[in-house]
Amino acid sequence: MTLDLRPYQDTLKIRAALACQRIAVVGLSSNVLRASHFVGYYLLRHGFDVVPVNPREKEVFGRISYPDLASIPGGVDLVDVFREPSAVPGIATDAAKISAKAMWLQYDVISPEGIAIADAAGMNVIVDRCIKIEHARWFGRMHVLGFNTEVISAKRQRL
Amino acid sequence: MLAEKRRQYAAMNDQASKTRPTIPRPQGFSTRAIHAGARPDPTTGARAQPIYQTTSFVFEDSESAAAYFNLQEYGNTYSRIMNPTVAAFEERLANLEGGAGSVAFASGLAAQAALFVTILEPGDHVIASSALYGGTVTQLKHLFRKLSVELTFVNPDDINAWKAAAKPNTKAFFAETIGNPGGNVLDIEAVAAVAHEVGAPLIIDNTFATAFLCRPFEFGADVVVYSATKFIGGHGTSLGGAVVDKGNFNWSNGRFPVIANASPAYHGLKFHETFGTYGLLMKLRTETLRDLGAALSPFNAFLLALGVETLPLRMKQHVANAQQIADWLAKHPRVGRVSYPGLAASPYAPLVAKYLPKGPGAIFCFDLQGGREAGVRFIAALELFSHLANVGDAKSLVIHPATTTHRQLSDTELAAAGIGPGTIRLSIGLEDSGDLIADLEQALEASR
Numbered sequence A: 001m002t003l004d005l006r007p008y009q010d011t012l013k014i015r016a017a018l019a020c021q022r023i024a025v026v027g028l029s030s031n032v033l034r035a036s037h038f039v040g041y042y043l044l045r046h047g048f049d050v051v052p053v054n055p056r057e058k059e060v061f062g063r064i065s066y067p068d069l070a071s072i073p074g075g076v077d078l079v080d081v082f083r084e085p086s087a088v089p090g091i092a093t094d095a096a097k098i099s100a101k102a103m104w105l106q107y108d109v110i111s112p113e114g115i116a117i118a119d120a121a122g123m124n125v126i127v128d129r130c131i132k133i134e135h136a137r138w139f140g141r142m143h144v145l146g147f148n149t150e151v152i153s154a155k156r157q158r159l
Numbered sequence B: 001m002l003a004e005k006r007r008q009y010a011a012m013n014d015q016a017s018k019t020r021p022t023i024p025r026p027q028g029f030s031t032r033a034i035h036a037g038a039r040p041d042p043t044t045g046a047r048a049q050p051i052y053q054t055t056s057f058v059f060e061d062s063e064s065a066a067a068y069f070n071l072q073e074y075g076n077t078y079s080r081i082m083n084p085t086v087a088a089f090e091e092r093l094a095n096l097e098g099g100a101g102s103v104a105f106a107s108g109l110a111a112q113a114a115l116f117v118t119i120l121e122p123g124d125h126v127i128a129s130s131a132l133y134g135g136t137v138t139q140l141k142h143l144f145r146k147l148s149v150e151l152t153f154v155n156p157d158d159i160n161a162w163k164a165a166a167k168p169n170t171k172a173f174f175a176e177t178i179g180n181p182g183g184n185v186l187d188i189e190a191v192a193a194v195a196h197e198v199g200a201p202l203i204i205d206n207t208f209a210t211a212f213l214c215r216p217f218e219f220g221a222d223v224v225v226y227s228a229t230k231f232i233g234g235h236g237t238s239l240g241g242a243v244v245d246k247g248n249f250n251w252s253n254g255r256f257p258v259i260a261n262a263s264p265a266y267h268g269l270k271f272h273e274t275f276g277t278y279g280l281l282m283k284l285r286t287e288t289l290r291d292l293g294a295a296l297s298p299f300n301a302f303l304l305a306l307g308v309e310t311l312p313l314r315m316k317q318h319v320a321n322a323q324q325i326a327d328w329l330a331k332h333p334r335v336g337r338v339s340y341p342g343l344a345a346s347p348y349a350p351l352v353a354k355y356l357p358k359g360p361g362a363i364f365c366f367d368l369q370g371g372r373e374a375g376v377r378f379i380a381a382l383e384l385f386s387h388l389a390n391v392g393d394a395k396s397l398v399i400h401p402a403t404t405t406h407r408q409l410s411d412t413e414l415a416a417a418g419i420g421p422g423t424i425r426l427s428i429g430l431e432d433s434g435d436l437i438a439d440l441e442q443a444l445e446a447s448r
Helices: A011-018 A035-045 A085-097 A112-120 A131-138 B003-018 B029-035 B062-069 B084-097 B108-119 B134-146 B159-165 B188-197 B271-292 B298-309 B311-330 B349-355 B371-381 B411-416 B433-446
Strands: A022-026 A049-053 A078-081 A102-105 A124-127 B101-105 B125-129 B150-154 B170-176 B202-205 B223-227 B241-245 B335-338 B363-368 B397-399 B423-427
Touching: A011 A102, A011 A124, A011 A131, A022 A035, A035 A049, A035 A131, A035 B271, A078 A085, A085 A102, A085 A112, A102 A112, A112 A124, B029 B084, B029 B298, B029 B311, B084 B101, B084 B241, B084 B298, B101 B108, B101 B271, B108 B134, B108 B170, B108 B202, B108 B223, B108 B241, B108 B271, B125 B134, B134 B150, B150 B159, B159 B188, B170 B188, B188 B202, B241 B271, B298 B311, B311 B335, B311 B363, B311 B433, B363 B371, B371 B423, B371 B433
Parallel strands: A022 A049, A022 A078, A078 A102, A102 A124, B125 B150, B125 B170, B170 B202, B202 B223
Antiparallel strands: B101 B241, B223 B241, B335 B363, B363 B423, B397 B423
């Protein structure tokens, strides 16, 4: 049976996950054309403290790239994953060890085993969603390009 | 970026995360028709959609400018590519259709052409319904010939014809929800299955139904195109068109290198890999709209989005009037075939029940006894129906397709589209149906 992902895509959980400061981006590439680079750049621009995690990179955005989560001094609030699904259980185990409060799996990064590990550690787990898009949907400017944010509100918007 | 700006954004994130989220329950169609895409303006608090009548937008700083052009940040640069008023209209349309987003164009034909130019390459093949709007038939035949794209027209009612036409280079299936003007109702689910079998998207022109009457995405269609000039705007004031993408067609299935591979027109970007769900929409906007330039004007977008606010109310009345008039015409002695698929005797009744349970639109044809000359006398005698080449207006409209909209078509093509020499097309408006019937009655008498 396929895992029901809806509990991991809940609006309130997504907004709670976005209320963090320090984000480890696992698999962050220095190649400006990769999705991870677009997302890392966006998060940095929007005030998040982005920590690159990628053993194949020395530095991304002028920030030290760590080989794994355990090497990050001071830990992180959220772990954002751009890796193949088979890498997720190991990442979830490491995330639990450094007491990350949330794990965010990007599009198609779906690993029931990894999700179970993060769940058991009490993390807020978001699956098969893009952190950049969700931030832009709720707090950013996704609407300026005609995308369907699904946000309905009669409240005056913030600039 | 300046540390100050970062602190500002961080404070905003913190504040925003603590505010009460928008009601997470899925809202109804009428609520979304009014609110989607139109959150009150942050600068002025204006409740109506402001018209941003500007060509361009001042950048906050050089880094922001670079981020917008590199597509790393969502922002406004130039109104040929995006504009806040146009975006409000695009989001509203996408929301109602159940799509990931939409890109608006200066007209429906511009939207169609842009979509095809985006997904097709020379040597590709497209299968299209033979019962399409005449302007679309002409566009496909001649545009595709110039682009070296092969085209096969098939009888949309014959699922085996769709299957038989498929070839290894088939890259798109194209049809209308309700054929113009023959009233063919497409078996969307069946055609989508054939398209997906060969790894091609099903593109549906939903102009005659609108999302209120039918949402093709719910039946397997992948992309929807619109002439917003018709029921979407609803008042015959403004041209406009749009492409709405559901966002889950796999453009990386090996058959669409033009979307999946590194794009030479955007410094090597792989649109589908990078933007996933939004890949086609991003390419359509930042390459095709950028290069073809058929942008929707902010003022037209304002009028079209305003029209959508009353779409549910209007469509209910359009359909109710059309049903009454079609039923009345079907019993009239001077009238031959009436093509309204809402008639109980229509061969499309089972498809209407499945795809158009709220009614099959308000545009249909009937055959007048006496052929071409009777048609001319009939149109001349009408007082309330306007003789013009448009449909989907609040006003009732009439036209004689064989001598106007479908004039470029050969007799064989006319017959394939369900049009005879005495065929009259009506677009039923929002007037009192009794007055419309009285007008038709006196004109039928005068057509003798």
